[in-house]
Amino acid sequence: MNDPVQAISKTDARALSVRAMLNAVVDPEIPVLTIAEMGVLRDVAVETLGLGEGGGASERVTVTITPTYSGCPAMAVIEMDIRDVLLQAGFGEVRVETVLAPAWTTDWLADTGREKLRALGIAPPVGVAAGKGVLFGLDPQVSCPRCTSANTHMLSRFGSTACKALYRCAACQEPFDYFKCI
Amino acid sequence: MMAAADDPLFEYLLRLGDNDLILGHRLSEWCGHGPVLEEDIAISNIALDLIGQASLWLDLAAEVECGGRSSDELAYKRDVLDWRNTILAEQPNGDFAVTMTRQFLFDCHHHALLTALLESANTDVAAVAEKALKEVTYHRRHSGEWLIRLGDGTEESHGRAQTALDNLWVFTHELFEADGVDQAVVAAGTGVDPAHLKAAWDAMVNPVLAEATLQRPADGWSIRGGRQGVHSEHLGYILAEMQFLPRAYPDAVW
Numbered sequence: 200m201n202d203p204v205q206a207i208s209k210t211d212a213r214a215l216s217v218r219a220m221l222n223a224v225v226d227p228e229i230p231v232l233t234i235a236e237m238g239v240l241r242d243v244a245v246e247t248l249g250l251g252e253g254g255g256a257s258e259r260v261t262v263t264i265t266p267t268y269s270g271c272p273a274m275a276v277i278e279m280d281i282r283d284v285l286l287q288a289g290f291g292e293v294r295v296e297t298v299l300a301p302a303w304t305t306d307w308l309a310d311t312g313r314e315k316l317r318a319l320g321i322a323p324p325v326g327v328a329a330g331k332g333v334l335f336g337l338d339p340q341v342s343c344p345r346c347t348s349a350n351t352h353m354l355s356r357f358g359s360t361a362c363k364a365l366y367r368c369a370a371c372q373e374p375f376d377y378f379k380c381i
Numbered sequence: 382m383m384a385a386a387d388d389p390l391f392e393y394l395l396r397l398g399d400n401d402l403i404l405g406h407r408l409s410e411w412c413g414h415g416p417v418l419e420e421d422i423a424i425s426n427i428a429l430d431l432i433g434q435a436s437l438w439l440d441l442a443a444e445v446e447c448g449g450r451s452s453d454e455l456a457y458k459r460d461v462l463d464w465r466n467t468i469l470a471e472q473p474n475g476d477f478a479v480t481m482t483r484q485f486l487f488d489c490h491h492h493a494l495l496t497a498l499l500e501s502a503n504t505d506v507a508a509v510a511e512k513a514l515k516e517v518t519y520h521r522r523h524s525g526e527w528l529i530r531l532g533d534g535t536e537e538s539h540g541r542a543q544t545a546l547d548n549l550w551v552f553t554h555e556l557f558e559a560d561g562v563d564q565a566v567v568a569a570g571t572g573v574d575p576a577h578l579k580a581a582w583d584a585m586v587n588p589v590l591a592e593a594t595l596q597r598p599a600d601g602w603s604i605r606g607g608r609q610g611v612h613s614e615h616l617g618y619i620l621a622e623m624q625f626l627p628r629a630y631p632d633a634v635w
Contacts, residue, residue, distance in 0.1 A: 269512055270433020299437070300508035302515060333399075356523055357423035362431065365419060381517040 206255045213245040217260055223243045223284050228360045234277055238307025239264050241298060248291060254339075257291035264295060264304045268361040305380050316378055317344045322366065325381040341377050343368035353377075386565035387563035390503070391445045392465065393572045394606050395455070398438030399466035402618070404534030406486060406623055407474060416477055421549075423523060427484070431515040437509045457627040461617050468607040469552035471616045472555075478531050478541035483549055485589065490556045491517050491534035493581035494573065525589045532593025539594065544590060546590075547598050554603035558583070562608075585613075 221240060226232045234240040242263040249257060256361045262281050266274050278295045305324040308316075315321035325339035342349050348370030358365040358377070361375040408428035410535045415421025439452035450458075469487060474480045495517055498510035531542040559567075566572025590597050606612070626633060 224521040224626075266433075268430060268433060268516060269437055270431075272429075276426075299512050300504070302511045304509070304515075351421075355419035355423055356519055357419075357426040359422070361426055365422075 203290065212265055213258070214243045216284065217243045217245060217262075221262070223282065224277060224280045227273050227280075229316070229319070229321070231319050232312050234281075236309040236312035237314070238268070238303060238305075238309070239267065241265050241275065249340050255366055259292040260285055260290045261294040261296060263298055267303050271361055273360075278305065303381075305378065308378075318345050320375055322375060322377040323365070324378050326380060339380070341366055343371060343373070344375055345373050346371040351375075388445055389562045390571055391442055391563045393566045394438050394442035394445060394506075396465040398435045398442055398452075399464050400456070400470045400487075400491075401431040401438065402435035403464070403466040403619060404470040404484075405429075405435060406619055407471070408480075410474055411480065424480075425525070427520050427608065430513075430520065434509070434513045434516070437512070439539070441505055441509065448513040452615060453627070457624045461612055463610060463619060464612065464616060464620075465608055465610065466612075466616075467552070467555050467611050468604055469549065471529055471607070471619060472549065472552065472579040473615055475545065476541055478538065479545040479549070481524050481527040481531065482542060482545035482598075484520070485528045486549060486553055488517060488521035488524050490553075490578060490581050492521050492585065493578040496581070499571065499580060521585070525585075528589055528595070530592045532590070532632075542593065543595055546595055548549040550598040550600075551603050554600065555605040555607060558605060558608075560609065561567070 204236065218240075218316065219245075221235065221243070222233050226234065226237050226239070231236075240262070240361045244263075246259045246261075248256070248259050254324050256352050257374045262285070264274070264277065264281070274297070278297075281295050282293050307326050309322065316323045322341045325341055338353055340349055341351050341353075343366075346368060348368055350369040351366050352369060353364060353366050355365040358376050358379075362378060362381075364379045365374065366377045367374045400560070401566045403429045408424050408431065411424040412421065412428070415424055421453045436452055439455045442455060443452045444451055469483060472483055491516070495514040499507055499514070501510065528542060531538040532579075533539070558574045559575050563572060563575055567574045587597065606615075
């Protein structure tokens, strides 16, 4: 019972189970994506604090997240939702820490997340963020998430939320959001 | 005074945060008044980015000060003479050409500054710079494309853009002037020398002005002092609006 190796592996298993619980926490602005799929969830650590009131072990869980954009208003809601889920799961102490480095990038979006975005009518980011920064570089060729036509035009580099741009498809005439690459 | 407020890094962080907060607040005045819906949304997004960045810088400033003031207190409980933003950032929105010209001149400086700060010896400073630079890259493209459209547009839009450029140019010199605070953070490896940003700024500004068929104003008379707390009359009005609630209802929560 006091074997530290066993204690560590048990904690790792616990962290995995916390990650599974956190699949219930989604981006409030794109509610089909979990914070893990968004790449917002960076780390989970569980420590045993000793015996709790009921005689069982009391645990402290620390969840580390990173913001997508500096001013993203969803972060406060995400932090609250993480707390809710884990306190309800019986953790004695829940800490949510925010880190800035390394800076969030759309390269961290999970493949499952990209498909969910497309199904929701939001075109997923095209290409990788690394290497961008040319003053007037070409915008990527974005396919329409509804009819898959490549004949689309950017209407505005800024869309309904900080992370999106606004496009229109010239084939089916539908406007759509593009999850822009950063 | 708080002991650690003498730390030049504190002053430097205020300058970074105050620029973002004041210009972010200015841009938010466009919300609901944009010339078209897409532009209304774009300006509000840029305002949101800047206010988010301001909160990161002022959080760091509060940490460095160790004086018990939070970033909210730094934002809402300082009066005009304690603000460290450049005078360019506080200039009124004017017409759309003024807003976009101010934005472009600011964005090019912001981009050069953040790029240089990636090398800061202070890892927190470098982390905020890395985060903010991604956002500012979008801001600069947006304002640059607008300036080209306005300058190379109709006679009316060209005239307005050139007038805006001529009027705002006097505020750009301040962006590249170093004082004791800058020298101290450069020596510590945590900040950058403003004068070293000029070449990068010119390399971004000149091609856009040329494409916009706008004439780069001659350098001459200039207005300075914002980074030392000497502001134009416009800052007080921004603070009056921005700080009203926390001053009228101290400790209000919502």
